Every structure is written in C-alpha cells, then in structure tokens.
Amino acid sequence: MTADRVPELTPLGRVVAALTRQTPDRVPLILPLTLHGGQALGISIREFYSDPRNVIEGQVRLHDRYGADAVPGSWYAPLEHEVWGGEVLWFDDGPPNAGLPIVTAERIPLLESPRPEDSPRSMAMLEAIAGLRERLGPDVAIIGAVVSPNSLPIMLMGFEPYLQLVLDRRPLWDRLVRVVEEWSVAWGNAQLAAGASGLVYFDPMASSTIVPPALYRATGKRVATRVIARLAGPTVTMLASGRSIPVIGDLAETGTLGVGISSLDDVDEAAALCRGRLAIVGALNGIEMRHWSAADAEAEVRRLVRAAGPGGLVVCDNHGEIPFPVTDETLMAIADAVRRWGRYPLSPDV
Numbered sequence: 001m002t003a004d005r006v007p008e009l010t011p012l013g014r015v016v017a018a019l020t021r022q023t024p025d026r027v028p029l030i031l032p033l034t035l036h037g038g039q040a041l042g043i044s045i046r047e048f049y050s051d052p053r054n055v056i057e058g059q060v061r062l063h064d065r066y067g068a069d070a071v072p073g074s075w076y077a078p079l080e081h082e083v084w085g086g087e088v089l090w091f092d093d094g095p096p097n098a099g100l101p102i103v104t105a106e107r108i109p110l111l112e113s114p115r116p117e118d119s120p121r122s123m124a125m126l127e128a129i130a131g132l133r134e135r136l137g138p139d140v141a142i143i144g145a146v147v148s149p150n151s152l153p154i155m156l157m158g159f160e161p162y163l164q165l166v167l168d169r170r171p172l173w174d175r176l177v178r179v180v181e182e183w184s185v186a187w188g189n190a191q192l193a194a195g196a197s198g199l200v201y202f203d204p205m206a207s208s209t210i211v212p213p214a215l216y217r218a219t220g221k222r223v224a225t226r227v228i229a230r231l232a233g234p235t236v237t238m239l240a241s242g243r244s245i246p247v248i249g250d251l252a253e254t255g256t257l258g259v260g261i262s263s264l265d266d267v268d269e270a271a272a273l274c275r276g277r278l279a280i281v282g283a284l285n286g287i288e289m290r291h292w293s294a295a296d297a298e299a300e301v302r303r304l305v306r307a308a309g310p311g312g313l314v315v316c317d318n319h320g321e322i323p324f325p326v327t328d329e330t331l332m333a334i335a336d337a338v339r340r341w342g343r344y345p346l347s348p349d350v
Helices: 011-019 037-041 052-066 078-083 105-110 120-136 152-157 159-168 170-194 213-218 220-230 245-252 267-274 294-308 328-341
Strands: 070-072 141-147 198-202 235-238 258-261 279-284 313-317
Touching (some): 011 141, 011 313, 078 152, 141 170, 152 170, 170 198, 170 220, 213 220, 245 267, 258 267, 267 279, 279 294, 294 328
Parallel strands (some): 070 141, 258 279
C-alpha cells in the first residue's frame, strides 16, 4: 500500500464513508439486482419471491459473482401495495407491478395503517433480510427500502385520483399521508431491526419530472422530513429515474444522506450542488444498459467517477432496480470498471 492510499475498508465501511462524504478506499458499487436472483437459481421471478430461502440464496450468489458492496434486501415495490390489500401482477421478464387501485377518496377518513407483523409477505421479506445478514455477516451492506408516503398512494389510488387529491383536496391528502406514514415508519424500522444497514426512501413524486419543485416543498418535502426523522437508520432518497437537480437543496434539508441522480441530470451540475451536503448515488442509465457492450459500461463508469470526483459517490443505476434483460457481461464490466477506475486517489487517466 502506498502512503497516499486509503486503508482497505469493508464493503459496509466503504458505503458508509461515501454516504457521509468521506473518502473511502474506492468508490462503492451497488447493483440493485432485485430480479436477477431467479436467473441465478434457474427459476422464474415469481417463484424466486415465493420463498425467503430462494431470495437469500439468489442474492448471496449474485454478491459472490459481482462483488458489489451492498446487497438489496428489498423485494419489489408493489409488495407494499400487496400488504395494504392490493394485487400484484407478475411478469416473466420484468418487475412485478401493482394491480387495480384499492383506495378511493371516500375511504380515506376510515383508512387504517397495516402492520408489518400482520402480513405474510412483509414478514417473508424480513425473514430474507435476517437470513442475508446471517449469511453475509456484519461487513456487507444490506439495503432495505420504503416507498415514500408521498408516492405510495400512486399505487393505492391510481395516479390521476391521487394527483387530484394533492392539487385540490389538500386536507384529505394530509389525512391519507399521515396514515401511510405510520406504515412507512413501522416498515422501515422493521427492516432495520431485521438486519438492514440502511434504507432507500423511494419518492418519485419528489422529482421535477413529475411535479413542480414548489409543489414538492409544500407536500412531499414535509412528509420526508417527518418520516426520515423517525427512521432508526440512514436513508438515501431515490427518485426512480426522475430529475433531481431542481430539488437537491430541498432533499438535503430532509435529513437524507444521499440522492439518486438521474441519467437525465447533468452529473457535473448535480455534483456541484451536492458537494458538502449530499452523497451522489447513480447515475447509470438502466434502460440503455440493456444494450451496452463491456466498453460502453467501462466508459460510463469512468464518466461518472470523473464527474463526481473525490468522495461522496456511490456507483449505482439511476432507478434503484437494474432491468431484468441486462446481461452478465455488462454487470461484470461495470463491477470491473469500478474496481479499476474508482480507487482513491483517483487516477489522472480516469
């Protein structure tokens, strides 16, 4: 080891250093392969999630294969819709989706929050998190997830009815999100208690791709500040591929440690806005990633490392879930490029 090298860190230590804007030994890598575990086991996505033991084995194999610094403990976003009583639609080549909406405006005054311990599906995911922690030990980051109370109602109500609530019926909106908040806090803390190292706070309704920043400040920002303060572990806010630059300053005030940068954002501008306030997580384009060669993958990693520079960067896709068709060759090329070009101090050739 040369004098200017940072001592080797554990995967978890590497992620913590980056999220707290310190300089780790190298840029940490997160590959949110929530769907690929079934491929590793030779079973369908639905069968993969039918048993926590499948998830544990599949994610351990993926971790051994690519050597990412964090393993996703979360399953699929519509699991939360499922816990509230909704249906999940399954597909052979892509992520599950939420079925028909289950909450109407008329139901909101009587709505009650479910509890994680009352749902077999949420308990199965908690069992998988605990199993991953046992298999991988204390040195690997395990990432849980919560869909923001500002965004989960999109699944529960449908997009248009929920937007109408946000825009025209703010007292009823406030009643809804207050009920959902109780679920989100309980669900996030249950994952942390089961062994998750931290949480992704998914909030696409925070993105200026969906709503004007002024509307987010009046709604979702207040929700995020309340929820994140009640969670017993660190969070990173992901906007599910949506643009982040117009709200980076607002996100920094919610208590989150990092922000998921979209491939639609200018990484140099985002890095300048985040510096000293938030870590950058992202911003590899998962959709384009399906068609990358190994050379493309290396070039994209180098571009991101070069732009985000010293500390405060976690290489990840820009959505929080890598698409099912992304190949092993591409995933391996991303992992190899991070290990080659992400070592601190950064090479002048990066």
